[in-house]
Amino acid sequence: MLRIRNLDAGYGKLRVLKNISLHVKRGEIVTMIGANGAGKSTLLHTIIGLIRPMRGELSFLGQACDRIPVGRIVASGCALVPEGRQVFASMSVEENLLLGGYVLQKEKGKAAVQKELARQYALFPRLKERSRQLAGTLSGGEQQMLAMARALMSRPKLVMMDEPSTGLAPLIIRDIFAIIGQLRAEGNTVLLIEQNARAALTIADRGYVLEVGKIIVQGAAADLLTNSDVQRAYLGRE
Numbered sequence: 674m675l676r677i678r679n680l681d682a683g684y685g686k687l688r689v690l691k692n693i694s695l696h697v698k699r700g701e702i703v704t705m706i707g708a709n710g711a712g713k714s715t716l717l718h719t720i721i722g723l724i725r726p727m728r729g730e731l732s733f734l735g736q737a738c739d740r741i742p743v744g745r746i747v748a749s750g751c752a753l754v755p756e757g758r759q760v761f762a763s764m765s766v767e768e769n770l771l772l773g774g775y776v777l778q779k780e781k782g783k784a785a786v787q788k789e790l791a792r793q794y795a796l797f798p799r800l801k802e803r804s805r806q807l808a809g810t811l812s813g814g815e816q817q818m819l820a821m822a823r824a825l826m827s828r829p830k831l832v833m834m835d836e837p838s839t840g841l842a843p844l845i846i847r848d849i850f851a852i853i854g855q856l857r858a859e860g861n862t863v864l865l866i867e868q869n870a871r872a873a874l875t876i877a878d879r880g881y882v883l884e885v886g887k888i889i890v891q892g893a894a895a896d897l898l899t900n901s902d903v904q905r906a907y908l909g910r911e
C-alpha cells in the first residue's frame with residue numbers, strides 16, 4: 674500500500690531523514706518508534722506531501738506520490754491524525770466529524786456520511802454521548818478519539834497517526850491503543866508513529882526504530898519487543 678525507498682528529506686539544507694526505506698501492507702499495523710527529534714513527524718509530513726523529498730521514491734497504492742500536492746494524496750485515501758489532535762475547539766463533536774466526511778459527501782452523498790457517522794459512533798460510544806458538546810471542552814483522551822474518528826470519516830485506505838498517546842494518562846493510553854487494535858480488526862491499515870514503544874509494539878504487526886533520521890532496526894513487533902538493543906534504549910525496565 675505504502676512504499677518508501679532510499680528517502681532523504683529535511684528542511685532547507687538540513688537533511689533530517691537519511692536513506693529511509695519502509696513499506697506498509699494492506700491490513701497491517703506498522704509502527705515507527707523513536708525518541709524526540711528522531712524525525713518521525715518529518716517522515717509523516719513527507720509522506721503526505723508537506724515536505725518534498727530530496728532523494729528517493731515514495732509510492733501509495735502503486736502510484737508515485739513524491740511530487741503530488743497534499744490534497745491529492747489525502748483524496749486518494751491517506752489520512753493523517755495529527756500530533757496534538759488539532760480538533761476544532763469551538764465546533765461540536767459532530768461538526769468536527771462531518772468536516773472529516775467532507776470529501777466523502779462530495780463523492781458519495783449525505784447518506785454515505787450518515788452511515789459513516791454511525792460507524793464512528795459505534796466505535797467511539799463516548800463521542801456519541803458527547804456529540805453536541807464543543808470539542809474544546811472534551812478531555813485529552815476524548816479529543817484524541819475525536820481526531821481519530823474525524824480522520825476515519827473519510828474512509829481512508831491508510832490511517833497515519835502521529836503520537837496519539839502524547840500527554841495522556843496511562844489508563845486513557847490503554848483505551849486509545851485498544852481502539853487502534855480494533856481498527857485493524859475492522860480491516861483498516863495503520864502507520865503509527867510513537868514514542869511509547871512498548872504500547873505501540875504490543876499492538877503492531879511490524880515495527881521500525883528511527884534514530885537520528887536513520888532506521889536502525891526493523892522487524893516483527895514481537896521480535897523488537899524482545900530485542901535487547903530495543904529493550905535497553907526504548908523499553909526501560911519491566
Ligand code: ATP
Pocket residue numbers: 684687689707708709710711712713714715716868
Ligand atoms: P517529536 O517527537 O519531538 O515530534 P520527531 O521524531 O517527530 O520528534 P521531527 O519533528 O521530525 O522529530 O524533527 C526532526 C529534526 O528536524 C529535529 O532536529 C528538528 O529540530 C528538525 N526540524 C523539525 N521541524 C523543522 C523545521 N520546520 N525547520 C527546521 N528543522 C526542523
